[in-house]
Amino acid sequence: MLGEAFYNTFKEDYEVRASDIDVNDSWLTELDVRDYSAVRQEASEFRPDFIFNLAAYTDLEYCENNPNDTYITNTIGAENAALISQELGSTYVFISTAGVFDGGQETYNDYDIPAPLSVYGKSKYYAELSIKDGCHKYFIFRAGWMMGGGHKDKKFVHKIVKQLLEGKQKLHVVGDLKGSPTYTYDFAANAKEMISTQFYGLYNMTCEGGPSRYEVAAEMLKIFELQDKIELIEVKSDYFSEEYFAPRPNSEVLENLKLKSRNLDFMRDWVFSLKDYLEKDWNHKVKEEMP
């Protein structure tokens, strides 16, 4: 999801080599972040100024069921790229998550202490720690609920769109979990601004606002002009507890305190970003293909 936005945003001004474990686009080559030697060889040949590590298992249920696999990819993979960045003098850019917090507070700033609940959250938090230990020049950007990617979208927005395209008239949506939506293109643009500075370190970087999933779905229906046609039913998260069994924080709402204090917070209100994303990738499809 995020890789597509990073590639399109950075290729304008940088020479970009993009890779993935699953080569599903012409601009990608194959590289496995678990393979230290392969990553080191690729980086040694290319000598990048920046190494971005966006690779991770992002399906929380998969992570919960496969902890070792998750730590090897999300944590050791991140550590591999940190060591290589340090060795080659590249700046390391790592993407972390609001899921490092336990959700007990309403909002979290960059200085709040993580206490991850899920295997996924732990794997990302341990990655953060190893990067801080192993690397001098790094940026860690924490994203919230990712929105973006169009056909690569695996997350909430696509799950709602999919139900609309299947002709569902009633949607059950969770109202008791809150988060900060994060549009991939806004995130990539803000990351691009940040990496041209020397303000290394860890930053919360999410869109402004902290809606529930229900509020995001309601806004989607408004943007698609379907609010009078589709019934939205608010449920508690335990309604989906069999399907989504990984523990999720009650709040994944982040405050971009450090970005704001440096006048480098260009993240927009989530409603504007959601509108842009739906207009770019989904409006047309929903209008044309919804039964």
Ligand SMILES: NC(=O)c1ccc[n+]([C@@H]2O[C@H](COP(=O)([O-])OP(=O)(O)OC[C@H]3O[C@@H](n4cnc5c(N)ncnc54)[C@H](OP(=O)(O)O)[C@@H]3O)[C@@H](O)[C@H]2O)c1
């Ligand atoms: N999605 C969210 O809500 C969210 C929120 C906060 C932070 N983040 C972070 O943002 C980053 C980008 O995630 P995303 O949202 O763009 O999700 P994504 O589309 O799932 O991107 C992650 C990519 O990493 C790939 N990958 C998995 N194992 C790999 C390996 N061993 N070597 C190389 N690539 C590998 C995945 O391939 P497969 O699809 O084949 O597994 C996938 O293409 C991740 O670090 C994620 O933890 C995501």
